Amino acid sequence: MTLKGKTAVVTGSNSGIGLGVARELARAGADVVLNSFTDRDEDHALAAEIGREFGVTARYIKADMSSAEECRALVTQAGQCDILVNNAGIQHVAPVDEFPIDKWNAIIAINLSSAFHTSAAALPMMRKAGWGRIVNIASAHGLTASPYKSAYIAAKHGVVGLSKTIALETAEEPITCNAICPGYVLTPLVEAQIPDQMKVHNMDRDTVIREVMLTRQPSKQFATVEQLGGTTVFLCSEAAAQITGTTISVDGGWTAL
Ligand code: NAD
Numbered sequence: 001m002t003l004k005g006k007t008a009v010v011t012g013s014n015s016g017i018g019l020g021v022a023r024e025l026a027r028a029g030a031d032v033v034l035n036s037f038t039d040r041d042e043d044h045a046l047a048a049e050i051g052r053e054f055g056v057t058a059r060y061i062k063a064d065m066s067s068a069e070e071c072r073a074l075v076t077q078a079g080q081c082d083i084l085v086n087n088a089g090i091q092h093v094a095p096v097d098e099f100p101i102d103k104w105n106a107i108i109a110i111n112l113s114s115a116f117h118t119s120a121a122a123l124p125m126m127r128k129a130g131w132g133r134i135v136n137i138a139s140a141h142g143l144t145a146s147p148y149k150s151a152y153i154a155a156k157h158g159v160v161g162l163s164k165t166i167a168l169e170t171a172e173e174p175i176t177c178n179a180i181c182p183g184y185v186l187t188p189l190v191e192a193q194i195p196d197q198m199k200v201h202n203m204d205r206d207t208v209i210r211e212v213m214l215t216r217q218p219s220k221q222f223a224t225v226e227q228l229g230g231t232t233v234f235l236c237s238e239a240a241a242q243i244t245g246t247t248i249s250v251d252g253g254w255t256a257l
Contacts, residue, residue, distance in 0.1 A: 003030035003236055006131075007080040009122070011035050011065055011114060012088025014043050016187030017137060020225025021085055021232045026054040028233045033078045035088070037064040066109040071117035081122040082129055083236055086115035086159070087137040091189055093148045093196040104151045111155035112162070119166055123175070132175035133236045136163050137228070140183045140216070140254045143247065148200060160247055167245025176244035180231055183251030184213050186222040219252030 008025045012018045014036040022032045034047045039062040051058035063074035065088040075081050089111045092103040115136050126132025141149060142156035159179055166177040184190055190213070197208045214220050231250055234240055249255050 003028045003083070003233070005029075006082040006236070007031045007033065007078060008083035008085060009033040009035070009075060009078045009081045009118070010085040010087055011063075011071075011074070011118060012110075013085075014038065014046055014060070016189055017182065017185055017225050017228050018085070018087040019046070021087060021135075021137070021229045022058075023050060023054075024226065024229025024233050025083065025085075025236070026050050026056045026058060027229075028236070029054075029056065030083060030236075031057040032059075033074075033081075034058065034060045035063055035065075035074055037066075038062065065114035066106055068113065068117045071114045072121040075118050075121035075125070080129070081125045082131060083133045083135070084118055084122045084126075085135045085137065085232060086118055088114055089137070089152075089155075089189065091149070091152050091193055093193060093200065095148055096150050099150055107151035108155050108158075111152065112158040115159055115162055119162075119177070123166075123170070126175050127173065130174060132170075132173075134163070134166060134175070134177040135232050135235050136160075136177070136179040138163070138179040138181050138247065140181050140249065140251045142179060142181050143249070143255055144216075146216075163247070164245045171244065174241070176235070176241065178235055178243060178245070179247045180228060180235075181247045181249045181251060181255070182223050182228055183217045183249070183254040184222050185225060185228065187225065190222075216254050216257060217252040218254070218257065221252055223250050223252060 047058040047060040063070040163179040
């Protein structure tokens with residue numbers, strides 16, 4: 001499988017799943033554009049390292065996914081966008097009646113609206129190139145719910161709905177749009193949730209991991225960023241050309257329960 005000649009833009013890719021996905025796309029031969037809202041030397045160094053390791057062109061472009069203009073500018077600045085992976089995401093845990101309004105707005109903007117804006121900017125490029133893949137990193141929480149995560153779950157269900165709509169709008173074109181729904185993957189986002197969950201459930205770290213976080217993941221194992229990258233590469237393959245408007249769960253059996 002080679003993605004040589006394709007350019008992939010991965011939002012929120014200076015850590016965690018986005019970085020893992022960018023690395024697997026580069027391993028498959030794609031040129032990659034990494035992104036986050038920071039503009040540090042280490043962000044650019046990360047891209048340079050991927051470029052060297054896989055022999056592809058790898059760039060880092062700063063853009064804040066909470067801004068409609070910056071979402072669209074990211075794709076424009078990339079110059080080419082054959083593969084768009086909407087991955088940027090944040091989390092906040094609180095009951096609905098205590099959920100801070102600014103957190104709700106930020107989660108909806110970064111986790112949901114950014115995928116609308118980047119897709120709107122990328123689709124004309126994909127049409128011009130005669131090929132395109134949009135892969136949205138949703139969540140098992142795009143298909144099911146849990147308490148205290150109202151904004152995240154609303155956003156992720158929204159991403160699944162947006163993916164279906166884009167798939168229908170592009171159904172007769174060589175463009176697909178799907179959502180990957182990971183269960184728990186041990187990344188900085190999940191690491192940051194552990195103290196909140198410990199507080200909400202009044203449990204120690206190990207107990208919260210086993211009994212709260214992985215309680216709905218029957219495999220009792222975190223998924224890996226490499227597995228998510230591999231699933232993304234599969235969705236970009238010829239074998240997946242007729243897979244569109246659907247979700248692929250990488251959740252150790254969570255949604256089978
Ligand atoms: P992470 O915190 O490691 O990565 C999030 C990425 O988004 C980082 O690169 C961060 O810099 C970036 N980001 C945050 N705010 C941004 C902004 N305003 N503009 C641009 N970039 C921004 O978290 P992760 O676990 O790798 O999560 C990545 C995606 O996977 C998220 O959408 C998350 O909801 C989803 N997801 C994660 C898990 C999990 O268990 N880790 C499970 C299901 C879904």
